[in-house]
Amino acid sequence: MNDMLLNIFQDGFFAAIAAVGFASISHPPRNAYAWCAVIAAVGHAVRYVLTTLLAVHIIAASTLAAFTIGLLAVYAAPRAKCPAETCLFPALLPMIPGMYAYRTVEGLLLCLYHSEEAAFMHNIYMLAYNGFTCAFIVLGMVLGATIPIYLFKKISFRATR
């Protein structure tokens, strides 16, 4: 149980660092950094719990976690006095399925390396499996995170008032 809690904490901690770092590339206001870190940590930890403890599929888990991130960003926006996207988008970046994207490119390269039918078909399978999973995770994440902004338009677009 303690190990599980430690894993969840570690997952949230590294997601928070990743969110702050990726946020810095898009120059948010200084007071938004802390919110980005907290929101990313909670969102990533939610996905970790869903996939590891509850065995939810990664696409559904990413969508639900992104929805949580979207709700938190709408809550944070008026408090940080910045648009909801400022807290939302950088907090979402640590959930990008990087290894699926890498394995898609790897599958493509291996298709070019191997001309035997069995190996080629296996690599085509790897390319399609990783590519589709990656694309649907990203789509689910973005839809899940953006819906709260449209659900709570009044809060989202009055945050900078």
Place this chain on the structure above:
Amino acid sequence: MNICRDGMEHETASPTIEEIGKFFADYAACLLGCGATCIRIEKNIGRMAETLGVEADMTILPSHILMTVNSKDGLATWSTNHRMHHTGIDYCINTKLSRLSWAMADGKIGFREAVAEAKRIVGEQPAPEWVVLLLASAANTSFCRLFGGDGESMLLVFLATMVGYRLKQVMLAAKVDVRVVFLCSAFCSSVISAGGHLFGWGSTPEVALGTSVLYLIPGIVYINSVSDMLDGHYVCAYSRFMNAAMLTACLSLGLCAGILLLGLSL
């Protein structure tokens, strides 16, 4: 505008329809350039137009803003086509310009003050490059850890990101085409992180190689694209998606070139 004896500036003459049109087009072009979603641009312009007693209609194109401003009585009109400001994604500008629109709507500042303030906001210097470099490298290292990378892989990813991101900063400052920049940075990062494969460092070399180029993924552009699509701005959504897909293809090419050059057996 007059300067009175008390030294304070007071707006006397109302702005002309031409002045308003030019300001709105410039304002929208700045927001578009700094990565604001179409719905935010429309809402910000809409509230300022209502305050100034005019009607503003605009078309948001991939790199242009078509703006038409009409007076409420329909006697005066002004149309202009303004090119997008290429500031790069900048949420500080986005936030401050959004606050400016509310300040104007709430009557805290006048039109001419808003014009001057918008110019000042766009001219502000972003965070120092070395700070962003360190934070981005730390972020990618954390990314490597999240994907199950060990200590050696994290160290390699930190180095690879630092070199690749610095190259990106230098090449962008030298006005090199952004697609070439992405290709070169991804190539450079992948070659450095391939050290894990080549020299047998650590037990997760594939994680190091895979995550070393992830700082280049244009995630915010992809998210903006879906947001525009949900709002019905299909042209802008498609344009942003294609722009992000092109950059992703360039970074994949750079990664592939690095793998092929070093002859890695995957």
